[in-house]
Amino acid sequence: MSRTTTAAPLTLDSGQLAQIEAIHRGFLYQHLYAMACLFRAAGAGVVELVVESDEDVEIALPEARIYVQVKTRNKPLIFSDIKSALQRFDALRDEHSTGRRHGTASFVVASNVAPGPGLSEKLAEASWPADVAIHWPGCPSVIEAPLPEPWLGVADALASCCDSASTLPFAILAPETLVWKLAGRIMSAAAGTSPHADHTFRTEALPELFEQLIIQLQDFPAPPPHYRSQDQEPPLISAEPVRLITGFSGAGKTSWVSQAALQTSDALAYFNVSEVPGTALAATVARELAARLFGKPGGKLGEILLPGATGPEILFAIGKHLADSDRTATLVIDNAHRVPAADLKSLIEHSHNLRYALLAQPGPAVALMEATLGIQSQPLLGWTNETIAAEGAALGCHGDYAAYERLKTLTAGLPLYVQNALQIAVQHNGGGISQFSQELEEQTHAVETAQELILARVFGNYTDEERGAIGALSLSDVPLSQSDAAQVLRTTFDLDDKAVAKLLRKLRSAGAIQVFGTERFKIHDAMRLLGRAHLEALGNATLRKAQAAIRDLLITTLPREWSVQKVNLLLRLFVALGDVKPLVSMATDELFHELGFMPEIVAFLEQAAASEALSAEDRFWALDGLVFAEFKQGDEQAIRQRLALMERLVTENDLGQSERLAIGMKRMLFAAREGDATAAQAAMEETARLLPDRPEYVRIARYNYAHAMFELGMFEECAHETSDLIEQYYDVLGLSLSDVTGKNPDKIQPLLKKGKDHTDDLKHLADSLDLYAKACHCMGRKSGLARIHAMKFYSMAQALDSFVRVGQDLVDEFVERHDYIGARDVFERNLIPTIFKTKLASHVVSVRSQYAVVLAYCRAFEQADEEMARLAPYESGLDEMGQIELQRQRALISQLKLSPPPPQWQFKLPPGKYPVNAPCPCGSGKKYKKCHGRRA
Incomplete structure (x- = not known):
């Protein structure tokens, strides 16, 4: 299974998720089927329609009753799918034949798939009940007028219902609007909640029902034609009495609420209070709400709008009547930040049985609302x-x-x-x-973007000091602690502690800050663009002071609070400040190249390598870092050119032993990669002559020799050399194989020898395990736990790029031995959580497309197709190789649908009992209780 060389946080149990999704698709299909029956009811003489009672759907005619069982499957219908339904049909038939139920009964199984061969044979038998029919898309049997022909899936069902809705006399609204709203009402009836607590829709009441829904929805702004959901979008209806939803102008608050209203069965009302005086808020909302909820004949409007009644009294009466009828209503208050918090409190505290969704823009008004109403705001998180x-x-x-x-x-x-x-x-x-x-x-x-134009007014309302603070802190795209942010502001603007604390309080209450946890925050991403522009407008001196302040802060905090994001930010600041030496120094560190490819850093190193102002030594190490990266990228032409430049720098400037050793190693590897054994041997001898007599240097050299052997196809020699190295590194780290097998990295870390930073040794051990596994694979041998253990050590060394790469190799290994479940587990427990947690954007498409293929091997084709569909928008942005690889993965999924792979590998445990916390004998590296013990 090939991979490219370039994500939804996942659930703990993806199998359970797939099952849940299938169940809910079935429910939605069933609700849409009931809706189609409602649209046909009046014309077919239906008296009433019942959902989720004795059967999924029941249709009552004057002298007959049709019972419908709705089935959705992804393969042909078989007898066991409907066996229990047929037994229930027998009991219902007896109810009618004995006269306990009125009229004649008939029974239908409505399915999205045709019957399979076995069930088709039973249908043709004389013993099949004459009053039981099976309907499916395109079935040859006659379908009675009250019933729709089943559809292949939810999309077809939705389209059919929208076509029916378009025939109703409500042209002002899109048919989809009515369909989603009616689906919510059917779902409510299926749950037995008011106003359909008896699960029943009466045909004579349908015109009033349609009109209620239409009038209610006309109160809301029209949703966008093609709405796209936001990340972790909150529901519109909640058990909480008051919620505060926040977002800058442009965050999509109104679009969200208008779209959510389509799929809600509760009574709703929308009020834009931007022009309503706070003192008139309660009276205005109360009278409008009373008219909307109780304005129909028999709606008790007169009991609510008594002569002289005040706003609070009307709200109290509304709440009482809602409680008496066991109903709830939700009020959406848009632009709530424009109304005094005290007036909002007065409105809310007099309206029991009403729920509120307040929409507001970040700012001091939101902080006041939170304090006055005792609630916490929920920001809309934007698109993923x-x-x-x-x-x-x-x-x-x-x-x-x-x-x-x-x-x-x-x-x-x-x-x-x-x-x-x-x-x-x-x-x-x-x-x-x-x-x-x-x-x-x-x-x-x-x-100018809309973002700049819209937020310019917000930004302009801040003081000069606040705008400057936003600008300085905008340089950091990682959250800072309050003390760290204060240090940046003190250094940049020469402020005292009191002034800094006041600034941070004001920025927080103004909504310019995003808070993470309790003590960490950063400038809101939407505001950073304007903040950066303002900082640059203050002059280069101020900009560089802010950049240097954050750089120095990161250098101090990184040793104790390491993260990929902080390292990336530090590297970008080195570039911005022109700090050549630390960047060149980091470029020679192997872990630097584990952060992923960063074009801006590469461009800076190229400038450094070409700069005559730098020393020959600095230029050499800049080239060394570039060559290291290009070895991973596979750019042989670039490697050849840079090695020539490095040799010239060494020769012309008589550079030292470290430089000669570095270029010797890379010459050896490059010659081996090109298959030139003679040149590789010569380079190997040269590096051996230069090698210091120190164990750590010898181990590194031996690994490079082994790597060269691998490139030359000397797999046996490579495996022998790396096997010996693995033993040495275990000894250096103070570990034994039993210390690692079946243990997670957090349990291995405390076992390392004390008194030394083992980061490099952990990385080199993982490299040796990885190379050993590759050599074994090329010889057709099993490498045991080598890749699993390599992943553990890469994780401990924070070598994330290698962690993901080896994890993908491990997946290929599992697939080759037909352990598709194990391959899927590697993705869901390790790879996908890691790339999203550490924001390894360059790996997302590669990992997720390979994951889609593994889903197909697991026969989860629908999930595989969905995953590939989510990746499709990125395809045009990939390079040629990436596009070809994505197309190959897509083709492989299609092939697996037609030609199933060999069956899932099953490990058979030898007889005997196993300690639950011991490593599983299957070799997975997990504890027995979490592997085959769990399956047992």
Whole structure:
């Protein structure tokens, strides 16, 4: 299974998730079937329709009753699927034949798939009950007027219901609006909640029901034609009496609430209070709400709007009547930040049995509402990377996952800002997301974005000191503690502690800060763009002071609070400040190259390597870092050119032993890669002559020799050399094999020898295990737990790039031995959580496309197709090899549908009992109780 070389946080149990999704798809299909029956009811003489009573759907006619069992399956219907339904039909038939139920009974199984061969044979038998029919898409049997012909799936069902809804006389609303609203009402009836606690819809009441839904929905702003959900989008209806939903203008608050209203069965009302005086709020809302909820004949409006009744009294009466009828209602208050918090409190405290959803923009008013109402605001989180990519693909944009992630950060993922940025990218950058994001970040874009225009007014309301603070802190895209942020502001603007504390309090209450946990925060992503522009406008001196302050802070805190994001930020600050030496020094560190490919860093190293102002030694090590990266990229032409430059620097400047050893090692590996055994041997002899007589240098050299042997096809020699190295590194670390087998990294870490930083040794041990596994694979041998243990040591060394790569190799190994479940487990427990937690954007498409293939091996084809569909928007942004690889993965999934792979490998445990906490004998590396013990 091949992979490319370039994500939904996953559930703990993806199998359970697939089962849950299938169940809910079945419920939705059933609700849409009932809806189609409702649309046919009046014309077919139906008296009433019942959902989820004795059967899924029951249709009562004047002298007959039809009982319908709805089935959805992904393979042909078999007898066992309907056996229990047929038994229930027998009991219902007896109810009618004995006269306990009125009229004649008939029975239907409505299925989205045709009967299989076995069930078809039973249907043809004379013993099949004459009053039982099976309906499926395109079935030859006659379908009675009250019943729709079943559909293949939910999408077809939805389209059919929308067609029926379009025939109703409510042209002002889109048919989809009525369909989703009615689906919510049917779901409510199925649950036995008011106003259909008896599960019943009466045909004579349908016109009033349709009218109620239409009038209610006309109160809301129209949703966008193609709505895309936001990340972790909150539900509109909640048991909480008051919720505060926040987001800057452009965050999609109104779109969210108008879309959510379509799928809600509760009574709803929408009020935009931007022009309502706070003192008139209660009276205005009360009278409008009373008219909407109780304004129909028999609606008791007169009992609520008594002469002289005040707003609070009306609200109290509304709540009482709702309680008496066992109903709830939700009020959406838009632009709540424009009303005094005290007036909102007065409105809410007099309206029991009413729920409120307050929509507001961040700012001091929100903090006051939180304090006055005793609630915590919920921000809308914006679109995910996938959603932005889907929107970009629809508009003609192209970019890989990393490009869209960069745009997401710059716009905070807020829908209006994202859409506008994508449109500008199409018009001015040929749809290139990477190029446009770079211009936006560097403030070189030619067209102002909606984000800048909309937030300019918000930004302009801050004081000069606040704008400066936002600008300085905007340089950090990772959360800082309050003390760290204070240090940056003190250093940049020469402020005292009291002034800094006041500034941070004001920024927090103004909504300019995103809080993480209790003590960490950063400037809101949507505001960082304006903050950066303001900081640059303050002059280069101020900008560099802020950059240096954050750089120094990171250098101090990284040893105790290491993270990929902080290292990336530090590297970017080195580039921005022109700090050559520390960047070149880091470029020679193996772990530097585990952070993923960063074009801006590579470009800076190339400048350093070409700079005559730098020493020959610095230029050499800049080239060494570039060559190291290009070995991983496989750019042989670039490697050849850079090695020539490195040799010239060594010769012309008489550089020392370290430089000669470094280039000797790389010459040896490059010659081996090209298959030149003679040149590789010569380079090997040269490095041996230069090698210091120190164990750590000897081990590194031996690994490089083994790597060269592997490149030359000397797999036996490579396996022998790496096997010996593995033993040595275990001894250096103070570990035994039993210390590692079946244990997670957090349990291995305390067992390491004390008094030394083992990061390099852990990385080198993992490299040796990885190379050993590759050599064994090439010889057709099993490598045991080598790759599993390599992943553990890479994780402990924070060598994340290698961790993911070896994890993907491990997946291939599992698939080759037909352990598809084990392969899937590697993705769901290790790889996918890691790439999302550490934001390894360059690996997302590669890992997830391989995951989709493994899903197909597990026969989860629908999930595999969905995963590939989510990756499709990134395809045009990949390089040629990446596109070809994605297409191959897609083709492999299609092939697996037609030609199933060999059956799942089953490990048979030898007889006997096993300690539950001991390593599982199957070799998975897990404890027995979490592997075959759990299955047993």
